[in-house]
Amino acid sequence: MSAAEDVVTEAPAVEAVPKRAMTLGTGTSLLVLAVLLIVPMFVKNFIIFQMTMLLIYGLAVLALNILTGGSGQFSLGQSAFYAVGAYTSAVLMEYFNVNYALTIPVSAAVCFAFGYLFGKPALRLSGVYLALATFALATAMPQLLKLNFLEHWTGGVQGLVVTKPDAPFGLPMSQDTWLYYFSLAVVLAIYIFSVNLLRSRSGRAFMAIRDNEIAASSMGVNVALYKTLAFGVSAGITGVAGSLGAIAVQFVAPDSYTITLAISLFLGMVVGGVGWLPGSFVGAAFIIFVPNMAEGISKGLSGAVFGVLLFAVIYLVPHGARQIAIMGQQLVGRLRKN
Amino acid sequence: MELFTNQVLAGIATGAIYACMALAVVMIYQAIDHLNFAQGEMAMFSTFISWQLMQWGIPYWAAFVITLALSFVGGIAIERILFKPLAKAPVLTNVAGFIALFAIINSSAGLIWDFTIKQYPTPFGSSPFLGSQLISTHQAGMIGVTVLLLLGLYFFFQYTKIGLAMRAAASVPESARLVGINTSWMIALGWGMASAIGAIAGMLIAPVVFLEPNMMGGVLIYGFAAAVLGGLTSPFGAVVGGFLVGVFENLAGTYIPGVGNELKLPIALALIISVLVVKPAGLFGRQIVKRV
Numbered sequence: 001m002s003a004a005e006d007v008v009t010e011a012p013a014v015e016a017v018p019k020r021a022m023t024l025g026t027g028t029s030l031l032v033l034a035v036l037l038i039v040p041m042f043v044k045n046f047i048i049f050q051m052t053m054l055l056i057y058g059l060a061v062l063a064l065n066i067l068t069g070g071s072g073q074f075s076l077g078q079s080a081f082y083a084v085g086a087y088t089s090a091v092l093m094e095y096f097n098v099n100y101a102l103t104i105p106v107s108a109a110v111c112f113a114f115g116y117l118f119g120k121p122a123l124r125l126s127g128v129y130l131a132l133a134t135f136a137l138a139t140a141m142p143q144l145l146k147l148n149f150l151e152h153w154t155g156g157v158q159g160l161v162v163t164k165p166d167a168p169f170g171l172p173m174s175q176d177t178w179l180y181y182f183s184l185a186v187v188l189a190i191y192i193f194s195v196n197l198l199r200s201r202s203g204r205a206f207m208a209i210r211d212n213e214i215a216a217s218s219m220g221v222n223v224a225l226y227k228t229l230a231f232g233v234s235a236g237i238t239g240v241a242g243s244l245g246a247i248a249v250q251f252v253a254p255d256s257y258t259i260t261l262a263i264s265l266f267l268g269m270v271v272g273g274v275g276w277l278p279g280s281f282v283g284a285a286f287i288i289f290v291p292n293m294a295e296g297i298s299k300g301l302s303g304a305v306f307g308v309l310l311f312a313v314i315y316l317v318p319h320g321a322r323q324i325a326i327m328g329q330q331l332v333g334r335l336r337k338n
Numbered sequence: 339m340e341l342f343t344n345q346v347l348a349g350i351a352t353g354a355i356y357a358c359m360a361l362a363v364v365m366i367y368q369a370i371d372h373l374n375f376a377q378g379e380m381a382m383f384s385t386f387i388s389w390q391l392m393q394w395g396i397p398y399w400a401a402f403v404i405t406l407a408l409s410f411v412g413g414i415a416i417e418r419i420l421f422k423p424l425a426k427a428p429v430l431t432n433v434a435g436f437i438a439l440f441a442i443i444n445s446s447a448g449l450i451w452d453f454t455i456k457q458y459p460t461p462f463g464s465s466p467f468l469g470s471q472l473i474s475t476h477q478a479g480m481i482g483v484t485v486l487l488l489l490g491l492y493f494f495f496q497y498t499k500i501g502l503a504m505r506a507a508a509s510v511p512e513s514a515r516l517v518g519i520n521t522s523w524m525i526a527l528g529w530g531m532a533s534a535i536g537a538i539a540g541m542l543i544a545p546v547v548f549l550e551p552n553m554m555g556g557v558l559i560y561g562f563a564a565a566v567l568g569g570l571t572s573p574f575g576a577v578v579g580g581f582l583v584g585v586f587e588n589l590a591g592t593y594i595p596g597v598g599n600e601l602k603l604p605i606a607l608a609l610i611i612s613v614l615v616v617k618p619a620g621l622f623g624r625q626i627v628k629r630v
Binding site: 068074121124125126128129131132133135136139140143144263266267269270271274300301302303304305306307308310311314315318319320 | 373420423424426427428430431433434435437438439440441442444445446448449559562563566570601603604607608610611614615618
């Protein structure tokens with residue numbers, strides 16, 4: 001009938017991978033992790049900053065991936081959760097002098113509650129209707145942050161400036177580098193959590209709901225509970241990304257969290273491959289670097305160049321980076337056989 | 339009471355814009371089962387073409403007809419070239435395609451006609467309609483055109499062979515193919531018609547919001563909301579939805595304190611969502627029965 005319902009039925013099932021391929025995957029992950037750990041020691045601060053943003057957007061895309069790829073619910077409202085996370089951290093740090101690291105679990109909890117509560121009425125909606133509801137949330141959020149009676153806390157249109165934390169224990173590294181490693185640790189922890197979540201009983205319940213709601217409920221899955229839970233978890237993770245983003249950018253303002261952000265995150269998910277968690281970071285790279293590249297190719301036509309590049313990607317690999325990964329895996333498998 | 343009537347009238351006048359757009363949205367949804375995010379940009383581009391034709395000295399109605407024809411062909415071309423290859427791709431990939439199309443059209447229009455705001459003529463004049471200060475003749479004309487369009491579509495879908503074939507292709511593609519309907523071309527036809535209806539909407543809206551590449555952003559959101567409220571399966575519902583959204587929005591802005599212009603949209607959307615929670619298929623939509 002509609003967009004997300006088709007997702008529910010058509011979302012590519014996670015393929016069973018042979019044991020050897022698993023080790024290939026693990027090997028690649030470890031290699032990527034090593035690169036992520038070592039590279040910042042040799043590059044400029046600006047590149048480190050961009051890598052931090054890559055991790056943060058990757059985390060936000062990952063959160064959407066759990067919601068859409070995992071439980072089959074479509075959301076255009078991720079920017080709202082991101083904004084709530086960012087503002088929670090900013091307000092706690094600036095008005096209550098809370099340590100930045102402590103604000104992160106707080107935003108996770110606040111956003112989880114927010115997402116869980118939002119998921120309740122959203123239960124009645126699916127497909128385009130859910131898309132519209134989440135879209136409404138995304139358009140409302142910047143306006144809500146500008147409201148007069150919140151202005152005392154949010155700083156209204158002007159936003160809030162956030163102080164960047166120094167490296168602790170007198171470690172000899174710049175603020176950017178420290179923040180990078182801090183984000184990397186948080187992202188890694190959440191990544192491992194998410195992978196395990198999707199492999200757990202709850203994760204299987206999400207996927208059962210995605211593939212067939214009626215069948216899932218007849219097997220005893222509490223559909224309402226797991227659907228709202230998926231919203232909560234996704235919002236919580238997005239909130240953490242928002243917090244890290246606020247600390248990294250050192251600034252929060254209502255107009256940084258418009259629907260454009262939600263659309264970018266959505267594009268990131270599609271480019272990375274729906275339902276494939278490592279793809280989230282590939283998608284994040286796409287939404288951070290490709291617009292810049294497009295601007296570099298042609299200033300006046302940057303939007304058109306971006307659109308053409310996006311078309312090129314979805315023509316070549318309609319299933320996103322995941323498709324490339326699967327092709328790579330098969331290639332390696334064939335090479336090994338020879 | 340007078341304030342109330344006036345606000346309702348003003349709401350109906352803006353609602354006509356949304357109704358027009360919603361009609362285009364429903365058309366394409368019928369044909370391809372997706373919401374086309376680039377619909378507003380396509381309409382904007384058509385409107386710019388008509389503006390350009392008028393700049394070259396072609397009279398309004400001639401430009402109108404030429405633009406409709408070009409938009410129809412353009413819509414079919416977009417489907418054939420860009421979206422037919424994606425027919426088998428996942429739904430979310432298609433949505434990404436719409437976003438890409440949005441970016442391409444918006445940016446090209448900006449490059450060709452730049453981002454300055456342009457006046458756009460109206461064929462109906464802009465004097466007060468029947469002595470009312472709230473509805474101008476243009477807005478009355480717009481309501482008239484929307485209603486005519488709706489009637490035309492109704493007859494097309496109910497009483498012509500092609501209309502019947504399009505309905506069949508949209509609701510049960512496989513069976514439609516078995517009785518010899520070329521479903522692939524029906525989809526292209528749906529794109530063409532949606533594009534032409536969008537062009538009409540754009541040309542009617544442009545005198546009100548002025549012509550510029552971003553003119554459709556806000557309108558499309560309301561158009562979607564109207565279409566979803568009325569039920570995506572019903573063109574009649576889309577038009578009613580359009581008027582309702584216009585009236586909602588105006589009344590919320592007038593009667594709820596502290597709302598003002600900025601919160602109008604979120605409140606209208608929140609209201610629509612509350613309606614949907616009670617009636618998930620929209621006010622006039624067909625309840626879809628799913629096979630288990």
